[in-house]
């Protein structure tokens with residue numbers, strides 16, 4: 316009798332232990348492990364888009380320490396820089412009578428006008444001084460054609476001029492990109508959607524990005540990203 320009881324106890328204990336193990340495994344499995352075929356794309360974490368900048372994204376500085384931490388989980392990191400000519404077509408100051416956040420029609424479509432920002436070689440165009448990702452392998456500059464804007468790190472706003480990033484990632488065997496940075500509803504969103512067009516898996520790390528949210532642009536961007544197959548994750552989802 317006592318042997319039977321002991322057996323039952325042992326069986327009961329082992330069932331508890333096993334179910335504990337199973338739940339541990341399940342939580343480990345739900346985390347996303349990164350590999351050599353993944354790249355982190357850090358979008359436009361530049362002085363102009365952060366505190367004190369000419370086009371500061373609300374709470375933009377908050378992403379910097381988090382991105383520094385996340386970047387350590389990636390063997391491959393690409394940084395991007397908005398890199399405009401003086402008098403760039405996306406600047407309100409280039410269109411007499413227009414002001415920032417007005418929308419105009421250009422040959423390639425609608426263009427939101429911005430305060431002057433990220434002019435080539437200026438301090439404002441520099442990366443945020445606290446960004447610390449020494450192992451980043453590529454800095455891709457975009458928006459350097461005076462008559463075309465480029466929110467996306469892959470394609471300019473004319474939807475045909477490539478930056479070369481798609482080819483770079485392909486030849487390096489990258490299959491999946493994680494996108495973070497500034498701003499969620501513009502350069503992050505367009506980059507993530509164009510990654511999908513390049514046949515890459517694309518995930519946006521929501522808490523490592525901040526939006527401008529001009530006239531509902533943040534919600535609209537998420538709707539478009541999700542429809543394009545972009546996944547929405549948090550930094551805690553990374554293993």
Ligand SMILES: [Zn+2]
Pocket residue numbers: 397398399405432433458
């Ligand atoms: Zn710009």
